[in-house]
Structures are given as structure tokens and as C-alpha cells.
Amino acid sequence: MDFRDDVNLDASQVQDAGGRGGGGRFPGGPGGMVIGGGGIVTLIAFVLFALLGNVGGEPEPAQRQPPANLAEQCRTGRDADQSEKCQVVGVVNSIQDYWKKELPEYTTAKTVLYTGGVRTACGAADSSVGPFYCPGDQRVYLDLSFFDQLRTQFGAQGGPFAQAYVIAHEYGHHVQNLLGALEGGGSVATELQADCYAGVWARNAYEGGFYEQRFTDADIAQALDAAAAVGDDRIQRRSGGRVDPESFTHGSSQQRVAAFQVGYKTGQPGRCAPSDLL
Template sequence: MDFKDDVQLDSSQVESRGRGRVPGGGLAIGGGAAGIIALILALVFGINPGDITGGSEPAPVGPGADLSAQCKTGRDADQNEECRVVGVVNSIQEYWPKAVDGYEPAKTVMFSGQVSTACGAADASVGPFYCPADRQVYLDLSFFKELQSRFGAKGGPFAQAYVIGHEYGHHVQHLLGTDARGRGDRQGPKSGSVRLELQADCYSGAWAKNAYETGLFEKPFSRTDIEEALSAASAVGDDSIQERTQGRITPEGFTHGTSAQRVKWFTTGYQSGDPGRCDTFSGGI
């Protein structure tokens, strides 16, 4: 995944916050992959994670990196992880207004430690999530190390791009009102939750197919790039996570879809390049 060296980045679409601190030791969030994914799901649907974790509201985080100073061009995006996030977000938000009438931009907030959101307090172990209440994507870069070390993904720059594209897929669902179809139906192999997550994977694939046309990248994504995305999608399938954390697969507890389903729907979006092909609510998934 190579950005054009001289393309200009819009750092205003991404905010970098420093490390938040919580008096008395911070949020009481349990470790493990299952907890991470459960919290991601909770935040996607606007549940206060404090209701789940029993944690307190963190103190406001301090200022982080000055992205406007360090993330100016595509060359910076190729050399700096935070600038790469800026470049990916710029591309995603260049694509969606052409695909969805009335698209409204959403800011990405990179944080470390803890962060306050309109959906409640979040800890770093939550990983990436979208908060519909403030229409922002939240991203802790340490999650991508977890993706490799705990979930067995290959990692790489495009694994990050896939995850960011997925979270912006939830933003699109919120703008279209599709996210309402998952409320009250949050578990099970054919649940509204699973269908929403698979659709967000498909939306990420649709962006990936069209990303070169947004003008930020040197060339279309390579087979290696797409394999990184597929590896990440497979690693966070419900069946894979359950097998790693509890040693057995219980479909009635599914919230995001199986590894095979996540790969299938990202591939559907990527091969078609058409978000209209991402209807996971009609028929089988």
C-alpha cells in the first residue's frame, strides 16, 4: 500500500490524543480477546462500556501528536503510522460521498490509554470502534499488535486499512439508518448484529476496490495488500475467537460472523466494488 509521495493529506479529519489517566487505577476491564470483541460490539451499538466493565469515567486525555505538522504528504503516510491513518481516512472519506448521497464526514480519534466518548468511557483494550452518538471512529493503534499476537493475523498496513474501512462502514450504516436493524438482535448466527458486521466488512471491501480512484495511492492495492485484509478478517471471526478463548464454538453467541463469512463479505465488496452488493439483510449470509 503506497501513497503518492506528493499528494496532500488533510490532517483535520483525524485527531491524536495523548494517554488518558484514571484516578485510582483506571477502568476495570478484563483482558482477553473475548472481552475486546465484546466491548467493540457494545460501543458500535452505543452502549456505555462502563455499564459492562464497571469502570469510572476517565479524566480528559491530554494533547497528542501535532498531525498538521507531521502529516503533510503521502510520503509522510508511507513513513509514519499515524500519518498512514490520516491517509487512509482521507481516501475513505473521498470515496463515500460518491457512493452514498448525503454522506457526512466522520472524524477519527487516535487515543492511547483511555478516552471519553459520547458512548461512554473506553479503555485501550477495547480496540477500534465507532460511536454513533458522536459520529466518530476511535482507534488505539496498539490493537493492531493484538491482531497479530493474540488473533494470529498477518498484520501489515492494509490490515489496518481494512479495520478503519470497517469502522467507517458502521458510520455509513448509521447515516442510512441501517444500524437500527441490529438493535435488540445482538447474538446468534443470523442475528442483526452479525449482519451489520458483515455488511461493514463488505463496505470496507467496496472502498478498497475504489481506493485508487480517490487519488491518494500510487497504484491499486496488490494481492499482498488484500491478503493482509483477508487475514485480519479471518482472525476476528466469532468461531476463531471462541475457539481461542473458550476452546469450543457456540454459534448462539455469535455477534460478528464466522471467519469464512467475514472473508466472504469483504471479498464480495472488493470484487464488485459496489456497496449495493452488500445487502446482508436479504436472504442467507
């Protein structure tokens, strides 16, 4: 997944908010859920929130880390191949370039990079929430430490395209929000559609001119591996519990992989109807 060296990046689409370093706490979550201490409880809570725009609570005060000046650091595709934060800029640029061309009603959504904790229009979040989209301010929030957790806690192989898949999934939620599809939809259906939208972007990304070549089978394998790793059934097994489909919030590993593949194989957002993905 190499960017074209000479492609210009728009760093204004990504904000580095720095961070508090010490993380935060979540007194409560959606539906009165309480997010407690470590171990299995934290892992389950992390999964329920990861890749979903639900946040709440108040982060603990701690010393902030200074933000990076992305406008100076991330100018071209060459920078995106050499820096993780600039890579995020490049991926976000590519995703939004596609959706701007595909949807007349598309409006740009900024990605906010943070460390430890962040305040949003949806509440206050810490790094245990994982990547999420907040409809209230139409922003994607991302603590880059999540990608290490994706490997160490969820058993994913990781890699640049695994990261791109996660970001594309969150922008899938932004598309749903613009189309009025976030309200009233089932949780699993909403998540699978976002996976499908991520696959649609992956199919069409090369035409945007950001990448040196089309994504390889190895790139797509990273995305499929990441999608499988955060399937509800896989998480429930890793946490030592039994698999309970009635409690699924994001879909099984098989469903998530299949949803991405539908989007990638067809390259058409219209093929991502939730009823066709369940």
C-alpha cells in the same frame, strides 16, 4: 500499499487525543455484560467489543500523554508512508473521499486516536475495547496498540492493509448510521455489511488518487487474514471454548472473509445487503 508522494492530506479528519497511559475499567457493557479481569475473560470481552460501537464505564484517572500535531506532521502522502499516524490520516482521507462521491448524504466523520482511555458520546472506553464507532458523536475511535494485539492475541499477520481494513470497517458503520441501518439490524448482519463496505472501498480506492498503484494481491491478503482472525469461531477456539454459532456477534471467519470479498469483487455498495451476506 504506497501513497502518492505528492498527494495532499487533510489532517483535520483525524484528531490525536493523546491518552491516559494507564487504560480504564468497564463496570458493565451492553445487556448487563460485566467485563472482568485478565486471561480468557478479557479476551472474550475484547472480541465482543472490537470493531463494534458499544462502550460504557469510566476510565481510571492517570497521567495524560500529549497529543501529536497531525496538521504539522501529516501533510503529504510521503508523510503517510513514513509515519503510522499519518498513514491513518491517509487511509481515512481515502475512505471518506470515496464515500463522499458515492453517497450524496455522506457527512465527514472524524477519527480520534487515543492511548489508554477516551471519553465519547457513547460512554468512556479504554484500549481493551478495540476500534469502534460511536453513533452518538459520529466518530471512529482507535487506539493504535490494537494492531499489535491483532497479531499477538488474534494471530493475524498484520501489515498496513490489515490496518486499512479495520479502519474501513469502522467507516462502514458510519455509512450504516447515515443510512439508518444501524438501528434494528442483527449484530452479525451489521458487522458483515461493514466488512463488505470495507471491500467496496478497497476496490475503488485507487481512483481517488491517494495511492501510487492499485492494491496488490498481497495487500488484499492482509485484509482477508485480519478478517479471518477476528471471526467469532476463530476467537472462541483460541480462548479455549467450543464454537457456538448462537453466540456469534460478528460472524465466522469464513463469513467475514466472504463479505469483504463480495465488496471487493463487485465494488458496489448495493451488493452489500445483509440478507445476501449471511
